[in-house]
Amino acid sequence: MLSWKVGEVTITRVVELEVPVPWSEEHAFLKEATPETLRTMPWLYPHFVRPEDDAMLLSFHALLVDAPGMRLVVDTCIGNDKPRKELGMQALSTPFLDHMRDAGWPPESVQAVVCTHLHVDHVGWNTRLEDGKWVPTFPNARYLIGRVDHAHWSGNGDETDLQILADSVQPIFDAGLADYVEMDQVLTPEIRLVPTPGHTPGHISVMIESKGETAFITGxxxxxxxxxxxPDWCPSVDVDPALSPATRRSLLAEAESKGLLFIGTHFAGPTAGRVVKDGANWRLEV
Ligand SMILES: [Zn+2]
Structure with a gap:
């Protein structure tokens, strides 16, 4: 299990899934990321692109932030028992919660949960199925729900999005465990939210600073x-493809200038590194 120490804070990665995403003409997660183009970036191999077939590797994981006064889960993956179109309407059944327990994080010990946004692979373990009902997975946690993203998805009317809210977000409100947060909210002296809109209108990232050390969770x-x-490559899941490249450029420039530990929410292992300048743009040094 990967973990990082940032001053007095420990961040631990618990993986739900790691998947290869091969490029194809008709279906590509990043349409510009052809095998030929990926091969011009040898630093991506072997951690982030699979050498055998140039498939991009994506990880779905939660980041557990153990800070003074707050045990915070950042993003809750896809969850069990939820048939989703991204999974061909198959539901997952993974030992994710056992892996959290193995990391020293039984569900009862979680004090706060924050979702960087309300997409299907970031809210799943907010709830679990018990006697046919969706109940909060973390019964003692405050769930910090981004006000802007919640308003966006609640008003959007798409049946799939509303289903995700219904089984993974609304039960948290019904249980009285939800608190709205603003995009730049300070959670503790060590943890604050950073607005990174574009992928979704209310998308946030998480900055951790302790004893002169800094880490950044991308979402x-x-x-x-x-x-x-x-930075201009946009997956089709970016809601605002004009804004998300600008957000990426500014956060990469900041990450490079501060030399912070850059932790990718979908980066395969080793998942974190330093952002360094490479020509006009950047690369990850692991
Ligand atoms: Zn995602």
Missing amino acids: DALHHPSQMAY
């Missing part, structure tokens, strides 16, 4: 390290 401000070299 889906970028999905794959190749977007450090090509």
Whole structure:
């Protein structure tokens, strides 16, 4: 299990899924990320692109932030028992909660949960199925729900999005465990939210600072390290493809100038590194 120490804070990665995402003409997660283009970035291999077939590797994981006064889960993956179109309407059944327990994080010990945005792979373990009902997975936690993103998805009317809210967000409100947060909210002296809109209107990232050390959890401000070299590459899941490249450029420039530990929410292992300048843009040094 990967973990990082940032001053007095420990961040631990618990993986739900790691998947290869091969490029194809008709279906590509990043349409510009052809095998030929990926091969011009040898630093992506072997961690972030699979050498055998140039498939991009994506990880779905939660980041557990153990800070003074707050045990915070950042993003809750896809969850069990939820048939989703991204999974061909198959539901997952993974030992994710056992892996959290193995990391020293039983569900009862979680004090706060924050979702960087309300997409299907960031809210799943907010709830679990018990006797046919969706109940909060973390019964003692405050769930910090981004006000802007919640308003956006609640008003959007798309049946799939509303289903995700119904089984993974509304039960949290019904249980009285939800608190709205603003995009730049300070959670504790060590943890604050950073607005990174574009992927979704209310998308946030998480900054951790302790004892002069700093780490940054990206959320889906970028999905794959190749977007450090090509910040303009947008997956079709970016809601505002004009805004998300600008957000990526500004956060990459800041990450490089501060030399902070850059932790990717969908980056395959080793998942974190330093952002360094590479030509006009950047790459990840692991
Ligand atoms: Zn995602």
